[in-house]
Amino acid sequence: MTDEEWAEHRPAVFGVAYRLLGTVADAEDVAQDVWLRAAAADLSQVADVRAWLVTVSARRSYDILRSARVRREAYVGPWLPEPLLTGPDAAEPVLVDESVGTAMLLVMEELTPPERVAFVLHDVFEVPFDEVAGVLGNTPAASRQLASRARRRAAAAKERPRATRPERERVLTAFRAAYETGDLEGLVKLLHPDVVYVTDGGGKVSAARKLIVGGRKVAEVLERVRARWALGHAVPCEIGGEPALAIFRDGAVAVIDTFDIAADGRILAIRRVLNPEKLTHVSVAS
Known part of the structure; x- marks a missing residue:
């Protein structure tokens, strides 16, 4: 060959x-x-x-x-x-x-x-x-x-209707702005009341070991983690063919967030990879 x-x-x-x-x-x-x-x-x-x-x-x-x-x-x-x-x-x-x-x-x-x-x-x-x-x-x-x-x-x-790609990109732009400015109420408005937050730390870093459910609860956790980890800016990227966010700390990608977004534009799930062993191959320009 x-x-x-x-x-x-x-x-x-x-x-x-x-x-x-x-x-x-x-x-x-x-x-x-x-x-x-x-x-x-x-x-x-x-x-x-x-x-x-x-x-x-x-x-x-x-x-x-x-x-x-x-x-x-x-x-x-x-x-x-x-x-x-x-x-x-x-x-x-x-x-x-x-x-x-x-x-x-x-x-x-x-x-x-x-x-x-x-x-x-x-x-x-x-x-x-x-x-x-x-x-x-x-x-x-x-x-x-x-x-x-x-x-x-x-x-x-795939039964529940999902947002179109332009709508997903719009929602993530709004999410990014609210997240980076610490706008808690702005985050809550973007999240479905039953949103699910899943974190994968693999035992390598501190991460929730159980699912967190509920719009305000998830928004508050996102804010606490951002402050505790001193997370920096978020950069749009594409993961698995879908719009996603790469969040930086000390000049390197520390978090990858992927999202499930309903047809009405509300975020149904946030899936966050924190395990550094899963991020070594992710190269996103900051």
Whole structure:
């Protein structure tokens, strides 16, 4: 395989791994493993190289995914996917659709590993079920059933209407202004009364280990954390194809916030990654 061919297919290889594992570091490791295998293989008789690479990526990710369950159980506090920087700030091309958004990755985290593999391979990357079955070690019919169950869970997560992208960007602009100026009432107005605030510190930094619910309560917590951590300015960025905020401290990204915003423009959820190990690869200009 030439470097040019690998550059063309790498986003799909990485994309499968990230959707399955939810971690950039593991997805990078999988992409490297797939590259080494492809470089050593004779692919001259392979009819669809992309499909071959995607399937190899899924098989390796499936092995990691099953062992990752143990790591998740031992994780301190809520677990959130590692932020994947997309858009113009991304260091390299990334395949973006709703399946790399934080909300959808959290839905897939609730699936069994086989359901997740079947859904990602077939519904996202259009791999036929006979090849999905080869990865999972079952039958095409069984793989079809797994994907169907996963699809129903994913559909249920999308039932509530969400804001359009321009509306989300407008809301985040207003949120950023209220947050940076300490405008508590301004924050409360932007938050849904039942907003949920989730923080992922991974035991590496101080973070809430339980969900915080309620507009005023969340606004007050946001203000307390900003003061306690001496957080600086917030910079708009794109995470998983969605508008997000990177918040700086001492010149480095200390927080990534992703948001779930309803069609009426109120924020339904704020998901905050504080774990520094999940932010090392996020490079946002301050």
